[in-house]
Amino acid sequence: MSETATFEEGRLERIAVVRIRPNEDLVTAVEAACREHGLQHAIVRSAVGSLVDAVLEAGDRVIEVAGPGIEILTLNGELRSGADGEVVADLRGTIADGKAQVYGGRFRRGENPICITLELVLQEWVPA
Structure with missing residues (x-):
């Protein structure tokens, strides 16, 4: 199944620098940070951190990586408000386990x- 590209005009605005604490879930904590800072749409600018364990989806595959101490090498994505007004994150990235195996x-x-x-650094996206 191929995805189609969409283009959206808008502008970048405020920046939020966020610290997510131990044992919080990456995806839900980033969504909560957007709500806390009043961001309806945002992009991930940069991130540094680690995970206890990790679970990624790559196409139809589920990749489970046992920790502890999974390093986040890259993190990117966007957050958007759905029809119900709730912010939903689509986060992708690469990680490395304790044996230096890399997954994405x-x-x-x-x-x-x-x-x-x-x-984490988030930047607000304001659609035109």
Whole structure:
């Protein structure tokens, strides 16, 4: 199944620097940070942190990576308000386990607990 590209005009505005604490889920905590800072639409600018364990989706595959101490190498994605007004995250990235094996995909909701902390920079996107 191929996805079609969509283009949207808008502008970048406010920046929120966020710290997510241990054992919070990556996806739901980033969504909560957007709500806390009043961001209806945002993009991930940068992130540094680690996970206890990780679960990614890559196409039809589910990749489970046992920790502890999974390093987040890259994290990108966007957050958008759905029809119900709730912010929903689509976060993707690459991670490395303790044996330096690298994995990539979409982070599954509720299955990626933060290990020590995650430092995150979000930037508001305001559609035209």
